[in-house]
Amino acid sequence: MSYWVMKSEPSVYGIDDLAAQPSQTDHWEGVRNYQARNMLRDQMRPGDLALLYHSNCPQPGVVGIMEIVRAGYPDHTAFDPESKYFDPKSDPDRPRWYMVDVRFKRRLARTIPLTELKANPALAETPLIRRGNRLSIMPVSAEHWQAILDME
DNA sequence: GCCAACGTTGGC
DNA sequence: GCCAACGTTGGC
Known part of the structure; x- marks a missing residue:
């Protein structure tokens, strides 16, 4: 089992958004960096734990804990021309980008x-x-x- | 808004 | 393959 840090901008998607999901589970979409892609695709496994880090906000820091509940699979937002994460160079036969599913575990008692x-x-x-x-x-x-x- | 530290793109 | 130009990230 491995540990991770996953960053997001709370104005785009933060801990509150994840906690508000009906199942408290969501796709981790939109990663468009090859190094990060490789980790999503090849290394992250169900049961792994991740710290959620809020970036680009008044108080950047670690805010909560998530669990990886589905290993890497193709990021379908790359196939969708309507998505802001659309990438014409990725297609279902040869997906370029991957995502995992994460589940909210808990907020930290405070932002670190x-x-x-x-x-x-x-x-x-x-x-x-x-x-x-x-x-x-x-x-x-x-x-x-x-x-x-x-x-x- | 500024700017450092990247990553990507594309001409050659 | 090199590298300049450009775009993005993200703290401050």
Whole structure:
């Protein structure tokens, strides 16, 4: 079982949106980066856990925990010309982009802000806070996972 | 809004 | 394959 960090902009899709789903489950659509795609397609498995990180907002930080409930499968929004995630270079026979399904587990007791994550020496090596890392899906070690939750 | 740090595209 | 131009991300 693996741990992950998944980023989203709360103005687009945040923890409240996921929690509001009838099944508290949703597709993680719209990832259009090859490195992140490879993780979605090849590495994420049902039962894996992911921290949800809110980016591009007043208080960027980790806000909750999600569980991966379906392994990678083709991101159908890439096939839909009406979707903002449409990509004409992806088609059902040769899908370029993938997604997983995630289920809301819980909110953290508080948002753990990026400033605090950066200030924690135990997290110096975690991809989330390494400068310039813009991946929307990142692995996190079990040790770093625990170190983050210890800050809750 | 600014700008650093990327990733992608396309000419050659 | 190189690399300049361009687009995007995301903190601040």
